[in-house]
Amino acid sequence: MNSKPKIGVYVCHCGINISKTVDVDAVTEYASQLPGVKVARNYSYMCSDPGQLLIKEDIKKQGLNRVVVASCSPRMHELTFRKALAEAGLNPYYLEMANLREQCSWVHADREEATAKAKKIVASAVAKVRLLEPLEEKEVEVEPATLIIGGGIAGIQAALDIANAGYKVFLVEKTPSLGGKMSKLDKTFPTLDCSACILTPKMVDVASHPNIELMTYSQVEEVTGYVGNFQVKVRKKARFVDVDKCTGCGICGEECRLAGRIPNEFDEGMGKRGAIYLPFPQAVPAKYTIDPERCLFLTRGKCGKSPKCVDACPAGAIDFEQKDEIVEFKVGAIIVATGYDVFDATRKPEYGYGQYKNVLTALELERLVSASGPTGGQVVLGEGESAFVPKEIAFIQCVGSRDKSVGNEYCSRVCCMYTAKLAHLVKEKIPEANVRVYYMDVRAFGKGFEEFYDRVRREGVRYIRGNPSEAFKRGDKLVIKAEDTLTAKTLEDEVDLVVLSVGLEPRKDAREIIDLLRLSQSADKFYLEAHPKLAPVDTATDGVYLAGCAQGPKDIPDTVAQAKGAASSALILLSSGKVKVQAQVSSVDEATCRGCGYCVEICPYGAIELVTVNRFGHKVTVARVNEALCKGCGACAAGCLSGSIQQKSFKDSQILPQIAALGVKQ
Amino acid sequence: MNTELQSFIQKYDLLGCVQCGRCTGGCPVTVRTNLNVRRIVYDSINESMLEDLAKLPEIWDCTTCNTCAVRCPKGLKPVEVLIGLRNIMVESGIIQPTVRDALESVFREGNPWNKPKARRSDWMEGLEVKIAEPGKKVENLIFVCCTIAYDPKVQVIAKNLVKVLNKAGVDYGFIGDDEVCCGSEVYAMGELGEEGLFEMLVEDNTELFNSYEAERIVAISPHCYSVFKNQYPDLKAEVIHYTQLLKELLADNKLELKKELSQKIVFHDPCYLGKQNNIFDEPRYILSQIPGVELVEFDRSRERSLCCEGGGGKMWVESESRKERLAEIRVKDADELGATLLAVACPFCVLTFDDAIKAKGLEEKMRVAEITEILGEAVE
Known part of the structure; x- marks a missing residue:
């Protein structure tokens, strides 16, 4: 130890959060008597400017070399006070927080006992702080580029913001085109903007932006490294079309032997495409792709005498020899914008989805009302002679949301409003139709939402408060079995069309990204943000940010706002150029390490590897910590069988006296 | 009374109810009785109403088919609330002979x-x-x-x-x-x-x-x-x-079905087998193995099967309603499908459908039979 410890203890009232239950004067008086303590004070808000000034002044005037702040959780203000120490010229790691709020005043009621406990907590912090060592914060360079996973509106917006700020973006999209779910929507609530009209220009901007490298029909396969220095491996799947030659003229799609025979994903399976296809007219890039699972030539090795697409393509762009390509690059930041899945309505068999042709999901109706949809925007059910225009239309709300029986307890946040929008559009197209919405609560919380809900009701859309229990067939009609809970009347309403307002779910392939980037999930299975209020786009993995519905259900305005937030977070990292790495990392005593590798298995961050070193002429295997990857969780130190790993600021020699000071006998 | 009430509210998690109406909406007997289980759940939160609620005759119309519990989005079991109210009557001794x-x-x-x-x-x-x-x-x-x-x-x-x-x-x-x-x-x-x-x-x-x-x-x-x-x-x-x-x-070929049975069979899912325990496929598999059988399906089948009103003590409680019985609706549906045999896998279903077939005068056109009976004929 460098010099004799001169400790300052600062007890915080936290308004009345602490002082209501803990006698802060008594704790201060007690602290002043502890060995090595030079000053002990209390103050109403230690984190305030005057509070911090007290500490800084004491460091300068009284020559303090250790500081204990007895206030809240280190998660809250450890950084604040470290900064104060540094500003007063003291190594910031000479600080120890004593948590009197979360671990004492908030959880106890008895003032006397709480005060006694607070004294112990302070004593244990004092016992530890005298043993702390100064640590150095290292910095690493940041690769000035960002990987964005997902090319929906969230990924598009984040990509454009970062690229416009002058940084490189790699945008990786799984499907053949940008656009995501938003490209399937007809109009958007509550303003009724045409979705394609506001989305397509952004898609085009992405494709033409000099700072954006767009990789569609591609998947991220591997991410290694750490914040500022991620190494990324992407698989560009073979399209079997040379994108440099393809002009998007579409002759191949018309000529394909399977043209009009394969359900089109973009139209929710209601429209048909060929085995070579453009997902939708405004697709970006406007390049054709061959579906390898459907193409006759690729699945059977034979397509007539020769594949029709090959014969038809005027640019000679079809290339059945094309192979997947692996691309590798480095980025400093990653944004996850992978979106959501629509709830699978067959999981609520009581509504007959998949069984009755006139039970649709809202997204299917969205395609029907869309001018680019399979019916050219006509709301028509059935085909040929049996085609008809529905006159009695029922929307069922909360299908797959707020529903424990399918494991989704959350509200999907968009269904109430998209239903209002679709009801309006249907009314516009079929003015004589009776449109009814069966709901349990209407949630119109966003800007302009309530006003839109008011408008739609006045247009004649009937809202019936009662969530239907089932749908069944009676003659040509479907019967909605429900209760009008406002009148306590049971209903068997006969309708022509049932629309299920399906909720939003985490993607079925959500696991892939979790494994790739070590993300966590919240209870609803969406990706977990670092803090629900104060770090809503960050994750527990430094340098990885979230945007859009991957983090939880959202409408377009919220998605765009979050995408801009994620872009801003990434830009802060990129523009600072350097990133500080955790100083309280683990380190291995290579002289005693046996190289068993147990710590390598334990480490959740992949921060430890086994290396071979020369020990007195012998080659031996030892563990080594990559300090840039280490998060300081301490799992390796606790698990090490030979006691060779110690975590800085949490060494055995530091925490055992801390524990002993609590009165715990060893 | 207060602690008892708390236990009633807690036992049935009544405060978890959002009054969405799926329970009553799905309740099969609402077409013929006054039973409104959603309202009863709502009113049961009120301490002073429990005894009056228990005296409502319609609480005995519940067939305990469990649809309300299956459909509840909040994991409540409204049917259990009705049974809890019946319990109040049983405890007080005021029940039908x-x-x-x-x-x-x-x-x-x-x-x-x-x-x-x-x-x-x-x-x-x-x-x-x-x-x-x-x-x-x-x-x-x-x-x-x-x-x-x-x-x-x-x-x-x-x-x-x-x-x-x-x-x-x-x-x-x-x-x-x-x-x-x-x-x-x-x-x-x-x-x-x-x-x-x-x-x-x-x-x-x-x-x-x-x-x-x-x-x-x-x-x-x-x-x-x-x-x-x-x-x-x-x-x-x-x-x-x-x-x-x-x-x-049958799947292990331990049972041979030799005799041809030229019948058009429709299978009715018993609530306690299907809705409550998710056994839907086994009865259909058995019937499909009988030579000559044509198997048809009710529109309201499997998870949406319509209760026959045989359970929930209904064998001993006659409903006051004079409206068409659910079993009668069911046999009419079977008749419309052209079924000659209404197959069931529950003794109560046999009894309710047997009555319904007679009430509707359909004896000449169809009969109800338990799967064992049908199989007994087929193994001859």
Whole structure:
């Protein structure tokens, strides 16, 4: 130890959060008597400017070399006070927080006992702080580029913001085109903007932006490294079309032997495409792709005498020899914008989805009302002679949301409003139709939402408060079995069309990204943000940010706002150029390490590897910590069988006296 | 009263209800009675109303089909609230004589039909039936059910099962006169006080079943099956329904179905088998294996099957409603499908549909039959 410890203890009232239950004067008086303590004070808000000034002044005037702040959780203000120490010229790691709020005043009621406990907590912090060592914060360079996973509106917006700020973006999209779910929507609530009209220009901007490298029909396969220095491996799947030659003229799609025979994903399976296809007219890039699972030539090795697409393509762009390509690059930041899945309505068999042709999901109706949809925007059910225009239309709300029986307890946040929008559009197209919405609560919380809900009701859309229990067939009609809970009347309403307002779910392939980037999930299975209020786009993995519905259900305005937030977070990292790495990392005593590798298995961050070193002429295997990857969780130190790993600021020699000071006998 | 009330609210998680209306919306009997289970859940939160609610005659219209619980998005079981209210009446002794007699009969004779315990195995007369012995190994311990054992209209179910099991060479054993009511209907009628009749049946039956070295308990009635599976926590043996056993036998080619049966069959999913325990495919598989059979489906089938009103104590409580019975709606639907045989896998369904077919004058066009009966014909 460098010099004799001169400790300052600062007890915080936290308004009345602490002082209501803990006698802060008594704790201060007690602290002043502890060995090595030079000053002990209390103050109403230690984190305030005057509070911090007290500490800084004491460091300068009284020559303090250790500081204990007895206030809240280190998660809250450890950084604040470290900064104060540094500003007063003291190594910031000479600080120890004593948590009197979360671990004492908030959880106890008895003032006397709480005060006694607070004294112990302070004593244990004092016992530890005298043993702390100064640590150095290292910095690493940041690769000035960002990987964005997902090319929906969230990924598009984040990509454009970062690229416009002058940084490189790699945008990786799984499907053949940008656009995501938003490209399937007809109009958007509550303003009724045409979705394609506001989305397509952004898609085009992405494709033409000099700072954006767009990789569609591609998947991220591997991410290694750490914040500022991620190494990324992407698989560009073979399209079997040379994108440099393809002009998007579409002759191949018309000529394909399977043209009009394969359900089109973009139209929710209601429209048909060929085995070579453009997902939708405004697709970006406007390049054709061959579906390898459907193409006759690729699945059977034979397509007539020769594949029709090959014969038809005027640019000679079809290339059945094309192979997947692996691309590798480095980025400093990653944004996850992978979106959501629509709830699978067959999981609520009581509504007959998949069984009755006139039970649709809202997204299917969205395609029907869309001018680019399979019916050219006509709301028509059935085909040929049996085609008809529905006159009695029922929307069922909360299908797959707020529903424990399918494991989704959350509200999907968009269904109430998209239903209002679709009801309006249907009314516009079929003015004589009776449109009814069966709901349990209407949630119109966003800007302009309530006003839109008011408008739609006045247009004649009937809202019936009662969530239907089932749908069944009676003659040509479907019967909605429900209760009008406002009148306590049971209903068997006969309708022509049932629309299920399906909720939003985490993607079925959500696991892939979790494994790739070590993300966590919240209870609803969406990706977990670092803090629900104060770090809503960050994750527990430094340098990885979230945007859009991957983090939880959202409408377009919220998605765009979050995408801009994620872009801003990434830009802060990129523009600072350097990133500080955790100083309280683990380190291995290579002289005693046996190289068993147990710590390598334990480490959740992949921060430890086994290396071979020369020990007195012998080659031996030892563990080594990559300090840039280490998060300081301490799992390796606790698990090490030979006691060779110690975590800085949490060494055995530091925490055992801390524990002993609590009165715990060893 | 206050602590009692708390327990009622907590026991049924009444404060979790959002009044969405899916329970009443799905309730099959609302088309013919005043029962509104959503309102009852809502009103039950009010302490002072419990006793008045318990006196509502419609709480006895519930068939305990469980649709309300299956559909509830918040995990509540509204049906249990109704049973809780019935319990208040049972405790106070103000119940219909038929219910009282049935419960007393279970207590005295081990069955709700006022039949002597000693005559429980009379149906076996003239049949080669293997009886299981406590302490001895048996693969399938068969539980008959009080209704099947005593009611001549449905004894045929057990008789045919014996025939089928003997043909297939299955290792099985019946319990005989020691068999005692499973308690399913006792529970549904609200007899659920601590140390009450239901508790007693669970304890006694658990002890009885565990005295056999049985691998599986095979229940014939879905009502017995469901209660053993879900409300008997200490059984050693696995509980299955007989349709699961028969499906196994057919799939393993242990049972040969030779005789052609040129019938158009529609299968009705019993609530206690389908909705409550997700057994949908086994009965259909069995029927599909019979040569000559044409299998058709109700529109309201599987998860949306319409209750026949046989459960929930309805065998002993006559509804006041004069409106068309659900079983009658069901046989009309079967007739529209052109079905000649309405297949079921539950003794109560046999009884309700048999009445409904007569009430609708459809005897010439169709009959109701339990799957064992149909199979009994096919193995001839």
